[in-house]
Amino acid sequence: MSPDALPLRLEALPLRLEALVFDAYGTLFDVHSVMRRCEAFFPGRHVALSQLWRSKQLEYTWLRSLMRRYAPFSTVTREALAHACEALRLELTVERMEALMAEYNMLSTFPEVPKALGSLGGVKKAILSNGSPDMLEPLVAHSGLELDAVISVDEVKVFKPAPQVYELAPKKLGVAKEKIGFVSSNCWDALGAKSFGFAVFWINRARAPLERLGFTPDRVVERLDEILL
Amino acid sequence: MSPDALPLRLEALPLRLEALVFDAYGTLFDVHSVMRRCEAFFPGRHVALSQLWRSKQLEYTWLRSLMRRYAPFSTVTREALAHACEALRLELTVERMEALMAEYNMLSTFPEVPKALGSLGGVKKAILSNGSPDMLEPLVAHSGLELDAVISVDEVKVFKPAPQVYELAPKKLGVAKEKIGFVSSNCWDALGAKSFGFAVFWINRARAPLERLGFTPDRVVERLDEILL
Numbered sequence A, B: 001m002s003p004d005a006l007p008l009r010l011e012a013l014p015l016r017l018e019a020l021v022f023d024a025y026g027t028l029f030d031v032h033s034v035m036r037r038c039e040a041f042f043p044g045r046h047v048a049l050s051q052l053w054r055s056k057q058l059e060y061t062w063l064r065s066l067m068r069r070y071a072p073f074s075t076v077t078r079e080a081l082a083h084a085c086e087a088l089r090l091e092l093t094v095e096r097m098e099a100l101m102a103e104y105n106m107l108s109t110f111p112e113v114p115k116a117l118g119s120l121g122g123v124k125k126a127i128l129s130n131g132s133p134d135m136l137e138p139l140v141a142h143s144g145l146e147l148d149a150v151i152s153v154d155e156v157k158v159f160k161p162a163p164q165v166y167e168l169a170p171k172k173l174g175v176a177k178e179k180i181g182f183v184s185s186n187c188w189d190a191l192g193a194k195s196f197g198f199a200v201f202w203i204n205r206a207r208a209p210l211e212r213l214g215f216t217p218d219r220v221v222e223r224l225d226e227i228l229l
Helices: A032-041 A046-067 A073-087 A094-104 A113-118 A133-143 A163-173 A187-196 A224-228 B032-041 B046-067 B073-087 B094-104 B113-118 B133-143 B163-173 B187-196 B224-228
Strands: A006-010 A013-017 A019-022 A124-129 A149-152 A180-184 A199-203 A219-221 B006-010 B013-017 B019-022 B124-129 B149-152 B180-184 B199-203 B219-221
Touching (some): A019 A163, A032 A046, A032 A094, A046 A073, A046 B046, A073 A094, A073 A133, A113 A224, A124 A133, A149 A163, A180 A187, A187 A199, A187 B046, A199 A224, A219 A224, B019 B163, B032 B094, B073 B094, B073 B133, B113 B224, B124 B133, B149 B163, B163 B180, B163 B187, B187 B199
Parallel strands (some): A019 A124, A019 A180, A124 A149, A180 A199, A199 A219, B019 B124, B019 B180, B124 B149
Antiparallel strands (some): A006 A013, B006 B013
16 A cells, blocks of 8 residues: 555545545536526526436436447537437527537536645546546646546446446556545446445535445545545 | 238338337336326326336436446336435335336236237237336236237346347347337337347337437337338
């Protein structure tokens, strides 16, 4: 074990981890600004549109992965938006689609994120995201976050929660999976990572009930900075 | 080609098919009676519960398939119901869960189904379903439908739309996939079958917009008996 390994509390037990790997969308980055832009384009419909867009976006990542018809997250996100607008009978122009997609490249981090990440000394830090490089590169550059790696599922051409995706982190970071803590606000992503073999923190920002997939997170918190407590 | 092959119209072109393979839930069998029982147990909440239960049921099949943590559809369906009730703050007793699961074993077919299937002479007919054998066997027996095969994904321990699932049909029926017509009311299932290589009919009972997954059905109808027209 590295002498710099960081003590993090997982339930009652402290566990020495050598790397922390974070999901991006909804975990480090707040997608609220995309919702705000939806409201500007489609007054009064932004909640319905944001929810359907997000659920189709995830659904299409899972379906394409199972069909073995991977397409980059930027493509899937556009296709999900087009379907959601059609289902809700909202007129989606090319300009609106591009303006909404552009928001994804300059999302804000959640308020506690920069300080929390800055205080995590002694461990490697990385992002592991469904996002394609064309989305993640401008996003991370815009955020100013300092990370040891920004890893995209695009390298393995399949989306989360396939184990090949989580396998990228130990490979890229040179750290055994048992020494990696994985942090996600998406419960299904946290459980996929747990199934793979990481120690897992679920940031349950929305106080949602646990997904029932045969696994439980090692620790549940409501904000990123609580994983240090 | 078999001399008995059935002419079916796919868009403008008639195509000679040697087998028709049907999805079960929502395609041949109407899940309305499960919704009715939800209403009896949770007055005024059956629409919300039925929708969330169904969406979690599908989500869990996709997630478990990607995680390589297959569990039988009966288990997944129970887990999805438990999550949906927790999310909606509805009290689910063991008795209620078992009563709702029992409804699945005696679903009615849609009104046009028995006659439509009876008139499809000259082709093999089969069900290919996510349902586990413990769910499909009583369901098909109760329906009285005459089929050449009832195929469950349980044999390959992965759910639709993985190609290994669709591959079961040509294997079991001894018919090349190009000679098989696949019929589903679930658009994503129809497109998974199309990606695999079947000729595909989407029964769009709900007049929903097409899912955007890089494929289109060969023909879209609103009722099962229209595939004969």
